Amino acid sequence: MNLLEDERIDVVVEPAPEPGTGLFAGDTGVLPVEARRALCQLLAGPSIDAMRQEALWAALQRFETTLRSLLSEMFLELVMDREAGIAFVRQADTGELDTPVLLRSHPLTFIDTVLLLHLRQQLVEADAQGVRAVVEEAALVDALSVYEKNVSTDRAGFAKRVVAAIGKMRENRVLERLRGSEERYEVTPALKLMFSAEDVLALTQVYRELRGETVVEELSGE
């Protein structure tokens, strides 16, 4: 790099990393392999489940402080619900600070949002009964049919859209397919934290605004 002679850079020498555990050639990391796996799982998403991923959960508990700090370096916040046995990351609230966003997000269509509401409702009901929330594709299509236009002439088209929305939820791991059953899914308990009461309120507000807009559009169109 060419520097002008009078230009000076303050170089703070970074302390050399502590001799690492040397898991692979050129490894300068210091965490044991399980902790690193937990970190990767958190980044890759969607969550760490204490029941199904015991080793990762144990590592997460042991190295919580270190992992939290590593995630903070990336403007991420670790959310851990010990009682429910679930952990995941979300964008940290950085206030005024303009920070890069590592996590993906998903803009939702109308049908996506009503599906989300329905799934959240299923979680509430399952919680009330102390069981896990299991849903079936056909039942979802049925349940959502109330949101179909009154004058709809395209029932099959609507069902197809619901199925597509289910597909999206599956891709984003809100729904996890159960083994050994056709088209039956568990609603991830993480949805409780991802889609909280405040989010439901925000969505209600979005609906209200949309309604206002349509009314305005109609008026101006006349």
Add this chain to the structure above:
Amino acid sequence: MKLHDRIAGYRRLRDQALWRLLAADHAPELVGLLQTLLHDADRRLPASALHERLQHHLDAINASDLPRELPRTAPAYIAHWLSQGFLERRLPEGASEEEYELSAAAAQAVRFIGGLSARRQAATESRLSLVIQQVAQLAEQTDTDPASRLQALQAERDRIDAEMERVRSGKVDAINGQRALERTREIIQLADELVEDFRRVRDDFERLNREFRERIIDDDAQRGELLDRLFEGVDVIGESDAGRSFQAFWNLLNNVEQSIQLDNAMETLLSRNFARRLQRDERVLLRGFTGVMLERGSQVRDVMQHFVRGLRGFVQSRGYLEQRHLNQLLKQAQAEALQLRDETAAGRRTPFILPLTSARLRSLSQWRLHDPRHARVDGNVERSGGAMISLDSVGELVAQSEINFRGLKRDIHGLLASRDQLSIAQVLDAHPAEQGLGSIIGFLSLATRHGVVSEGGTEDVSWQGGDGQWRHARIPLVWFTKEKRHELA
């Protein structure tokens, strides 16, 4: 009871799962299948195992000479049985797969039918004496008059004295073998019923748990009596009728003295001469009695404690307040969405964004150079060896066709006289497929019952169709062996 009340009552019963199962069109097959799958050995099965085993049984039934055909697939039957209330399904904590078990009604039906086929005199002497004992005991225990109570005890002592006198003089009358056997079977029957009762107790707990939770959430007005009791730390499930009677039973079972006494008595009983005439499974049941009881009982107890803990946590964490709130919010949101449905297309984008919890890493290092050779399509045409016929599809194919199994069996039987083992292709070398594809399917079907499937192996077979054309198929490699030749006779 008036006759028409009685009839109305039975009408209602007939609509319930137990009677519906017994009255089902395929009841014998159905009860047999349910019993084999979920009653005899395993009481619970993961979904995939149940599907697989049921399909296996269905195939076997359809390939056999049973007059009935069960044309639907395993998933279709399971879905139907769930809707009829014969099966129950739940997703256990921590599992990635749902589990199935018989509903209490189906278990009762299986037991009822099983009882019909077991040879048993309805009013045996031992059953009667059991009743007499019970009645006498109850009469005694409900007696509040000291004088008559004393009198009864005195009579009992006289009887015992007389018996002791007889024994001293060398006269021991033990009950004879036949009666002892009868009495033992009576005990086995009782024990069996006891084990089934656990199922119903667990259902009770589940129902209670659901009821309590629903009441806590729905009970908007004020803190209800139920909540008050829960806050006081009252174990509402344990103190229900079901909970109390289960707890009493559990205590008795866990009383060390009692269970040692029981185990010893069982051992003694089994060492008696008449016990040799018991069937093997009857002996097994008696020997493992306390073990089975403890195992089944502890399952119920775990369920109960799980509910108790869950309910307590639910109330203490004030989770129900949150739930009530969230419930209202969700309903509001859904109502708003409903108002939009006529104006908004389902696929319309909303400004609402769901933040996901996964990151997508993209690095230059992930780029791979495109090698155009990979995209080139290989223009060579390979001659097909024939379509693959899988063993799984055989059952269905057999159900759809009429196959002369007798002729096929005769062919194999004949050939095995001079050879140790035969594959289907080898059979076809000697006897051309007279029934065309039907012969192939028939051989495969026979092989699933009498042959040995070679893991992963396949072979190619050819046969001449009715139109004179040669046809080919690849089928699983199976062997008919000499040891099983008699099965084909």
